Amino acid sequence: MIEGILFWVIFLSLCFSTLSILATIYRCVKGPTASDRVQALDALGINIIAAVAIFSVFLRTTAFFEVILLIGILSFIGTIAFARFIERGIVIEREHTD
Amino acid sequence: MVWLYLVLGIPFLFSPIVPLLHKKFTPKIHTGWFVLWIPLLIFFAFLSTIPTLSSGEIIALSLPWIPSYDINITLLIDGLSLIFGLLISGVGFLVILYSIYYLSKHKEALHNFYIYLLLFMGAMLGVVLSDNIFTLYVFWEMTSISSFLLIAYWFEREKSRSGARKSLLITVFGGLAMLAGFILLTMMTDTHSIREMIHSLGEIHSHSLFLPAMVLILIGAFTKSAQFPFSIWLPDAMEAPTPVSAYLHSATMVKAGIYLVARLTPVFGGGEVWFWLVSGIGLVTLLYGSFNAIRQTDLKALLAYSTISQLGLIMSLLGLGSAALALDAGNAKTAYALAIFTALFHLVNHSTFKGCLFMVVGIIDHETGTRDIRKLGGLMHIMPISFTLALIGSLSMAGLPPFNGFLSKELFFTAVLNASEISLLIPVLAWIASILTFVYCMIMVFRTFTGQPKHKLGKQAHEAPLGMLIPPIVLAALVVILFFFPNVLVQYVLAPAWAAVLPPLAQEGLLTVHVSPWHGVTPELLMTLGVIVFGLILYKTLKKWQKLYRTYPQALTLNHIYETSLERMESLSLSLTKRYMTGSLRDYLIYILTFIIVAVGGAMVFSKGIVFDPSLDASFSIYELALLAAMVISAVTVLLAQTRLTSVVAVGSLGFLVVFFFVLFRAPDLALTQLVVETITTVLFLLCFYHLPKLKKENTPLPTKVVNGLVSLAIGIVMTMVALSANGNPLPESISGYYENAYELAGAKNIVNAILVDFRGFDTMLEILVLSMAGLGVYTLIKLRMAGGKENERS
Numbered sequence: 001m002i003e004g005i006l007f008w009v010i011f012l013s014l015c016f017s018t019l020s021i022l023a024t025i026y027r028c029v030k031g032p033t034a035s036d037r038v039q040a041l042d043a044l045g046i047n048i049i050a051a052v053a054i055f056s057v058f059l060r061t062t063a064f065f066e067v068i069l070l071i072g073i074l075s076f077i078g079t080i081a082f083a084r085f086i087e088r089g090i091v092i093e094r095e096h097t098d
Numbered sequence: 099m100v101w102l103y104l105v106l107g108i109p110f111l112f113s114p115i116v117p118l119l120h121k122k123f124t125p126k127i128h129t130g131w132f133v134l135w136i137p138l139l140i141f142f143a144f145l146s147t148i149p150t151l152s153s154g155e156i157i158a159l160s161l162p163w164i165p166s167y168d169i170n171i172t173l174l175i176d177g178l179s180l181i182f183g184l185l186i187s188g189v190g191f192l193v194i195l196y197s198i199y200y201l202s203k204h205k206e207a208l209h210n211f212y213i214y215l216l217l218f219m220g221a222m223l224g225v226v227l228s229d230n231i232f233t234l235y236v237f238w239e240m241t242s243i244s245s246f247l248l249i250a251y252w253f254e255r256e257k258s259r260s261g262a263r264k265s266l267l268i269t270v271f272g273g274l275a276m277l278a279g280f281i282l283l284t285m286m287t288d289t290h291s292i293r294e295m296i297h298s299l300g301e302i303h304s305h306s307l308f309l310p311a312m313v314l315i316l317i318g319a320f321t322k323s324a325q326f327p328f329s330i331w332l333p334d335a336m337e338a339p340t341p342v343s344a345y346l347h348s349a350t351m352v353k354a355g356i357y358l359v360a361r362l363t364p365v366f367g368g369g370e371v372w373f374w375l376v377s378g379i380g381l382v383t384l385l386y387g388s389f390n391a392i393r394q395t396d397l398k399a400l401l402a403y404s405t406i407s408q409l410g411l412i413m414s415l416l417g418l419g420s421a422a423l424a425l426d427a428g429n430a431k432t433a434y435a436l437a438i439f440t441a442l443f444h445l446v447n448h449s450t451f452k453g454c455l456f457m458v459v460g461i462i463d464h465e466t467g468t469r470d471i472r473k474l475g476g477l478m479h480i481m482p483i484s485f486t487l488a489l490i491g492s493l494s495m496a497g498l499p500p501f502n503g504f505l506s507k508e509l510f511f512t513a514v515l516n517a518s519e520i521s522l523l524i525p526v527l528a529w530i531a532s533i534l535t536f537v538y539c540m541i542m543v544f545r546t547f548t549g550q551p552k553h554k555l556g557k558q559a560h561e562a563p564l565g566m567l568i569p570p571i572v573l574a575a576l577v578v579i580l581f582f583f584p585n586v587l588v589q590y591v592l593a594p595a596w597a598a599v600l601p602p603l604a605q606e607g608l609l610t611v612h613v614s615p616w617h618g619v620t621p622e623l624l625m626t627l628g629v630i631v632f633g634l635i636l637y638k639t640l641k642k643w644q645k646l647y648r649t650y651p652q653a654l655t656l657n658h659i660y661e662t663s664l665e666r667m668e669s670l671s672l673s674l675t676k677r678y679m680t681g682s683l684r685d686y687l688i689y690i691l692t693f694i695i696v697a698v699g700g701a702m703v704f705s706k707g708i709v710f711d712p713s714l715d716a717s718f719s720i721y722e723l724a725l726l727a728a729m730v731i732s733a734v735t736v737l738l739a740q741t742r743l744t745s746v747v748a749v750g751s752l753g754f755l756v757v758f759f760f761v762l763f764r765a766p767d768l769a770l771t772q773l774v775v776e777t778i779t780t781v782l783f784l785l786c787f788y789h790l791p792k793l794k795k796e797n798t799p800l801p802t803k804v805v806n807g808l809v810s811l812a813i814g815i816v817m818t819m820v821a822l823s824a825n826g827n828p829l830p831e832s833i834s835g836y837y838e839n840a841y842e843l844a845g846a847k848n849i850v851n852a853i854l855v856d857f858r859g860f861d862t863m864l865e866i867l868v869l870s871m872a873g874l875g876v877y878t879l880i881k882l883r884m885a886g887g888k889e890n891e892r893s
Contacts, residue, residue, distance in 0.1 A: 038747060
């Protein structure tokens with residue numbers, strides 16, 4: 001565990017990242033268009049990456065580093081999928097054989 | 099004596115052979131000839147036991163069946179079983195002989211008939227010989243089933259089927275009630291043997307289960323014996339072939355209830371409830387049957403109602419006789435005991451003359467093509483032998499000398515006059531019923547055989563073949579012989595049976611009787627004279643008062659009540675099922691969730707399981723609260739979303755937040771997996787999005803919304819309560835300490851993975867199986883299109 005000023009720094013940064021998570025949730029709920037929501041979801045992923053990183057420092061562990069990487073990749077994939085869906089209506093296009 | 103088993107098992111053993119014989123010899127030899135020797139053999143087997151029985155001994159044999167449950171095939175041959183055994187085999191022999199001439203070997207499915215009949219005979223013998231009540235019940239139900247099969251013998255007729263169904267419903271209802279009564283009885287006495295029950299008498303009568311057991315068993319006996327108000331199946335069972343009616347529905351099966359009452363009289367008798375139930379219902383049935391017999395125009399229906407009435411007579415005598423067990427010694431005691439003797443005597447008499455009458459009616463039906471009284475008439479000169487037989491049977495049934503019915507009717511009057519000290523109503527009702535009996539006996543003989551012959555008959559009427567006449571002639575001869583020499587029967591058969599029904603009196607030596615036709619001028623004789631005089635008056639004026647019957651409302655007849663209640667039950671259950679089986683999954687979900695709420699919540703409340711103990715909770719920080727708020731907002735967004743995409747996005751954000759919670763609670767593996775799964779699920783949602791309709795604004799009515807809201811709220815509250823209480827209750831120590839040795843035990847630093855693949859690898863294997871099944875399932879769903887699949891795709 002971490003004592004002293006560093007603890008407060010980490011605590012505050014956790015609080016701030018939580019606040020920004022709440023802010024992205026607000027955008028996610030409010031809309032007004034689907035694109036806004038998808039962007040909010042993407043930002044939520046980034047925020048969570050930051051929060052997990054801070055938390056890992058707080059716990060002094062490397063166990064969550066894979067989670068950070070994975071959120072990065074998957075949030076990207078998710079956003080791409082949403083983007084394709086909004087643009088074309090489908091996610092995976094079939095080959096047109098006929 | 100073990101050979102008795104073999105003799106009694108023969109009906110069951112021989113019945114599978116019947117179709118083989120039928121196939122081989124039809125149409126050269128009538129199948130009935132092969133069956134005929136069986137009842138004869140059994141009859142002689144029973145005759146051979148008479149010397150043993152009349153010396154006061156009984157024959158008891160036991161064969162283990164389910165010994166661990168104390169259910170054994172125990173044969174008990176005493177006087178009572180002997181009477182019934184002789185009746186079943188004797189009348190059975192005559193009926194089979196009769197059926198050989200009655201049923202055509204060219205047209206009928208004889209193998210079916212004789213298999214059913216043999217099954218019935220074996221089952222009936224089982225009923226009267228079983229000492230173990232559960233074996234008795236097994237045979238009892240077998241008689242119901244074989245009777246069902248026999249009634250519906252001509253199954254292509256609608257009426258046969260409905261009659262069979264009715265009789266099965268009623269008798270099986272009674273049988274099941276009786277089974278419940280038997281179970282109660284064994285709970286009270288701790289034995290399955292009727293003989294041993296009689297020994298533990300004193301304890302039973304004060305037992306709290308005594309009354310329910312008695313009533314349930316009586317329901318069984320009353321339904322089988324067609325007592326009021328369960329008598330309605332018997333007239334409808336007349337759709338059976340006449341030999342069946344003669345055998346089952348006059349001489350044997352309907353007397354199974356009588357047998358049961360007589361057999362259990364030593365157990366239950368002596369109490370007031372038993373006395374009034376048995377004798378009261380018996381008297382009502384006697385009156386009801388004789389009253390309704392007069393209005394019948396079908397000869398077999400008339401005989402059916404007369405059977406009902408005569409069975410009521412026997413039943414009421416058994417009830418009256420049970421008083422002998424309650425009284426102290428004295429003249430009254432022996433007088434009441436005489437009622438039991440009369441019941442047994444009339445039982446035998448009834449079987450003789452009723453069997454004879456049924457056979458005569460069968461002959462009339464066979465030779466003229468109709469059984470309708472209104473179409474018949476003037477058969478006396480055409481069928482003189484049948485006329486004589488019908489006359490003998492009817493006069494015996496009416497209770498006139500020189501026939502055996504006279505003797506038992508006189509004894510019956512003695513018994514009811516005795517009971518007049520209990521209630522004056524008993525002899526009066528019995529006397530009125532006897533007058534009505536006289537009237538329908540007259541109708542039966544004189545409407546059929548005298549008057550002008552009518553020319554509407556379908557066939558050229560003529561006398562029946564000799565073989566068909568022999569069985570009723572034998573029975574009619576018995577009717578006369580029993581009048582002149584009753585005491586042979588009394589000494590060898592009836593006296594042991596009497597002793598079996600009233601064992602305590604038999605030990606005191608109180609059971610002596612000498613039956614004779616002439617007692618001098620007694621009240622009974624005057625009553626008989628009164629019956630004749632009033633009966634003749636009523637018969638002569640029949641046309642004038644028969645209109646009375648039409649005034650009785652059709653809606654109040656028992657049959658009508660039965661039919662409408664059956665219809666109502668069907669429509670009621672149909673509408674009930676239609677109401678709650680709506681076909682809507684939402685409704686079923688509501689039922690399931692409501693059940694969970696009621697069951698779990700109720701259990702929590704009633705077992706006082708709701709315990710909140712905050713002291714066991716861990717502390718939480720402010721950003722955890724904020725994350726929780728974010729999750730709640732996302733969840734509410736899913737609920738209130740206007741478009742599908744919004745809810746998918748909201749579900750995705752909820753998933754991300756859960757990931758973060760897993761991180762906060764230090765579960766990296768869970769966080770990883772949750773993340774991947776969440777993303778894939780979102781992508782899958784998007785994949786099938788294209789095929790989904792637009793999210794519509796649903797116009798659910800307000801009450802439905804309220805119910806949905808209440809149920810979801812309640813289930814949430816219940817589950818929260820359960821979770822909090824589970825945390826609040828002191829738990830046994832966790833076993834996770836063991837898994838902390840993961841490195842020493844399994845060589846793994848990751849405890850979660852060690853559990854998944856090492857300590858509890860089986861679960862993982864099956865989860866993998868689940869995944870592969872799901873994958874295969876999806877593949878087959880997409881690839882394999884059965885008929886209809888393509889059309890669905892196009893639309």
